[in-house]
Amino acid sequence: MPDASTVLDHATQERLVAAAKSAAGRAYAPYSNFQVGAALLLSDGQIIEGANIENASYPAGICAERSAAAIAINQGRRDFVAIAVIGPPAEPITPCGICRQFLSEFNKAMPVLCCGRDGSVKVTTLAALLPGAFDQEQLEQAG
Ligand code: THU
Numbered sequence: 001m002p003d004a005s006t007v008l009d010h011a012t013q014e015r016l017v018a019a020a021k022s023a024a025g026r027a028y029a030p031y032s033n034f035q036v037g038a039a040l041l042l043s044d045g046q047i048i049e050g051a052n053i054e055n056a057s058y059p060a061g062i063c064a065e066r067s068a069a070a071i072a073i074n075q076g077r078r079d080f081v082a083i084a085v086i087g088p089p090a091e092p093i094t095p096c097g098i099c100r101q102f103l104s105e106f107n108k109a110m111p112v113l114c115c116g117r118d119g120s121v122k123v124t125t126l127a128a129l130l131p132g133a134f135d136q137e138q139l140e141q142a143g
Pocket of ligand 1: 096
């Protein structure tokens with residue numbers, strides 16, 4: 001795992017983690033009681049927050065990471081630089097497989113800050129979390 005300071009400056013990392021925590025406070029997770037917050041850093045320093053939104057029809061729910069990405073894209077922003085994610089556990093959580101694939105569409109090399117409530121941050125990248133992501137190139141190989 002790379003040290004966080006080699007990926008983002010300390011102040012930016014702090015801002016991103018604080019934003020992910022703030023987003024988690026808006027989660028709608030009455031079924032799992034597992035509130036997740038994500039914060040997506042854009043190239044101009046703007047941060048877009050997203051939380052998980054569950055549903056009585058369980059598969060209809062959406063994760064915090066895709067929630068944040070959907071907001072950004074609908075604001076005309078696809079310039080994803082990094083993402084932070086936090087849940088209730090003391091230990092860092094990692095994005096689920098669907099979110100890894102979803103985010104890899106926009107920046108495969110994106111640093112991912114996996115945060116824990118104990119203040120720990122594990123920095124990795126989407127490429128490390130999802131080697132061999134399915135992509136547009138493979139679609140194009142169909143001819
Ligand atoms: N969840 C996220 O929002 N992000 C993740 O990376 C892991 C899981 C949500 C989905 C569901 O609402 C709850 O956490 C329990 O799985």
